[in-house]
Amino acid sequence: MRKALFFGLTTLDIQYFVDEFPAGNVKVKTKPPEFLVGGPATNAAVAYSTLNGKASLVTAVGSHAFQSIFKSDLAACNVKCIDLLENVQAQPVLASVISSSNGERTIFTHHPNPISQAVNERKLFDQLQPDVLMLDGFYPEIAAKLGCEAQKRQIPVVFDGGSWKSHLPELLPYVNYAICSNDFYPPACQQAEEIFHFLDQYSIACQAITRGGDPILVNDRGQRAQVAVPQVDVVDTLGAGDFFHGAFCYYLLTKNNYHQALQKSAEFASQTCLFKGTRDWLNKQE
Template sequence: MSSVLFAGLSTIDIQYFVPGFPSSNQKVKCKPPDLLVGGPALNAAVAYAFLAGEANLLSAVGHSPFNPLIQQDLQEHAVHLIDFIVAKSTNPVLATVITSANGDRSILSHHPEDHSFFLDVQALFDQLQPELVLVDGFYPQMTLRVCEEATARNIPVVFDGGSWKPHLESLLPFFDLIICSADFRPPGCNSSGDVIRFFHQHQKSEVAISRGADSILCAGQGHICEIAVEKLKIKDSLGAGDFLHGAFCYYWLKNRNFESALRLASSFASQTCRYEGTRKCFAELKKEQFI
């Protein structure tokens, strides 16, 4: 299968399952939390590797007590890590996830440090020969260099837009395929329609907005449509958006059709919500039903 480079954030997710969200000053007893490896680019790479066999992840992991956990998770899921701060001692981004009985989740997290980037990107692209690149907008220096190299080689760039960040203005020219969350709001945008118009004004014709359990808005091929999300019994929605993006990369490389790839990826992401956490789904789902 085609080589894809996923460039962006890796995290450690500490996930608690509770009957309901606690109110002010309330203490909730629950089972011990799960310690998971996560992050938008990393989870997308895991989903792509599940479907395609392997994936490449460019991220900042560094040296910390969490490093063995991250390395083991990536090895188990056939993701090749390129750590651009491999010799640096630093903790990863830590996220606390509270998941309620209906599968909804709230996340407490923080922005990563903007690590300096000195990796030889030309040599990396020569080695990996990616046919597609996905960026999540974290690590501005790294993302800019990756986008510049991809564009110079006519490699399409998928943008995973979780939230607006000021440095994204300078990256917009490099994005080819855009999938945003409903929380993504560029300056002056107050609705999903505004977001689509914003990207169209920047000459971006293929834009999608995922909205959780609601339909995905898809603007491509000169028209706007809604892609229905499968209604399933949800156990946990953690990572579903990331898995959508990873699966989208797989299906887009197969058919080069924006809307079709989104429909197939949406179905895959919905199925992952039937399982707790972000890794049980890959042990239970049958790859053959998705490829």
């Protein structure tokens, strides 16, 4: 069983479903919300584990009223969680999610606090023996160290570029595969070609830009291509991009082909959009 190490954010997503987004100054009555464990690295780890891979998640949960929700969810998803804030009182990262009947969603959230706890990256890699490392760009004080250690060990590093963050130039030199969303805009970049040229500065050979249901734009060592995304009747898109990244890590190791990994990941992520929330799709893949 191939092993993957996921490092980054864990959140508690409080998701409400509405028929349509309301106008301002309107109180909307809905059914009780869903409480879901989320975050880019976390959902990616869940997807990887579901595909029969061994997923380890290094993140910051901490001690608080919601701690049991995080632990029980990750245990149920068969994800090994290493909590850098174990037994430390901490403020969880919360996300309020409003999902409409057409599958679109709006999210209100906040950035996590920096982590002051030290991490021995060599000991961590020796312990977990990962075949791939995925970083979501959060907690840069640790992410760059893990990326550097992976590079020394010739372990591929996958980067989830959900949005631009000012500290990313410290992290990108260690990235082998940059899978970015359509909301990833580095400084002075507005078009896909500009983004590809920006990532080229960091010698990232394999780059892609996901665009929801539109074809994925690919830059494979200077060769441009597109990967089709299956068209499905979308129920909810929450977490779909995260699941894409987790599936990509799995298929990268099992297919050993960049384009096939993108194609299989697009198929996987599309299937998760057929269900509400971020866990109903588990064990229901076609």
